[in-house]
Amino acid sequence: MNAVLHLAAVSRVHGQGATEVHALRSVTFRARPGELVAVMGPSGSGKSTLLTLAGGLDAPTSGSVWIEGTDLASLDNAGRARIRRTSVGYVFQDFNLIPALTAAENVALPRELDGEKSKIARRLALVALEEVGIVDLVDRFPDEMSGGQQQRVAIARAIVGERRLILADEPTGALDTDTGEEILRLLRARCDAGAAGVMVTHEARHAAWADRVVFLRDGVIVDETGADEPETLLAGETR
Numbered sequence: 669m670n671a672v673l674h675l676a677a678v679s680r681v682h683g684q685g686a687t688e689v690h691a692l693r694s695v696t697f698r699a700r701p702g703e704l705v706a707v708m709g710p711s712g713s714g715k716s717t718l719l720t721l722a723g724g725l726d727a728p729t730s731g732s733v734w735i736e737g738t739d740l741a742s743l744d745n746a747g748r749a750r751i752r753r754t755s756v757g758y759v760f761q762d763f764n765l766i767p768a769l770t771a772a773e774n775v776a777l778p779r780e781l782d783g784e785k786s787k788i789a790r791r792l793a794l795v796a797l798e799e800v801g802i803v804d805l806v807d808r809f810p811d812e813m814s815g816g817q818q819q820r821v822a823i824a825r826a827i828v829g830e831r832r833l834i835l836a837d838e839p840t841g842a843l844d845t846d847t848g849e850e851i852l853r854l855l856r857a858r859c860d861a862g863a864a865g866v867m868v869t870h871e872a873r874h875a876a877w878a879d880r881v882v883f884l885r886d887g888v889i890v891d892e893t894g895a896d897e898p899e900t901l902l903a904g905e906t907r
């Protein structure tokens with residue numbers, strides 16, 4: 669099955685000479701439809717770099733990043749921005765909602781930015797908010813909601829319009845245990861419905877929600893549990 673996300677021998681070097689940092693070293697990694705992958709590793713091992721490259725927010729120094737069969741390097745800035753809006757949803761530890769917008773407006777925003785009429789964008793937002801179980805809070809502002817409710821809004825924003833790649837950077841980091849589990853259940857459900865998810869986490873019990881766990885150390889994948897194809901560890905693939 670074609671991967672939704674494919675990192676092919678991706679390296680990312682920051683700085684030059686004495687200050688050079690190899691944040692990722694020839695990492696090959698895929699996330700397929702229906703799959704939730706947890707990324708773990710010590711601080712500085714490259715987890716956030718992997719997510720940033722996967723979402724096209726930064727470009728690799730070498731190697732290539734493919735989203736739904738498109739090599740991001742083949743696109744111009746506008747093309748990359750479009751694929752980010754239509755295919756990729758982000759969930760951050762601190763929710764990153766816009767305080768002056770209601771829940772529905774926050775969720776509708778990516779669709780509106782993509783040129784959708786407001787009415788249709790709102791309708792899509794309501795569908796996504798229903799999926800995450802807070803359709804009754806659509807007109808609340810972020811500061812009128814609990815952390816768990818805000819994270820549900822963030823997940824709705826990440827999935828609105830059927831985006832197929834969900835990238836989550838410690839999505840439960842700011843939540844209590846029970847609320848965190850509810851958020852993981854939502855991510856899991858979205859992947860079960862066909863999206864591919866990549867989630868950075870420090871907690872093994874959260875990684876237990878994933879189909880597989882990728883361990884990074886010093887920018888290298890040092891271990892991978894539950895991988896169904898050992899060759900995914902090999903560099904040099906193109907799709």
Ligand SMILES: Nc1ncnc2c1ncn2[C@@H]1O[C@H](COP(=O)(O)OP(=O)(O)OP(=O)(O)O)[C@@H](O)[C@H]1O
Binds near residue numbers: 689711714
């Ligand atoms: N813009 C940058 N300029 C220079 N070095 C950077 C930059 N971004 C990341 N790095 C370095 O790259 C390495 C990997 O960083 P990254 O943030 O991906 O790690 P991480 O595993 O997400 O860490 P943490 O768990 O602490 O968030 C680190 O050594 C970091 O200092």
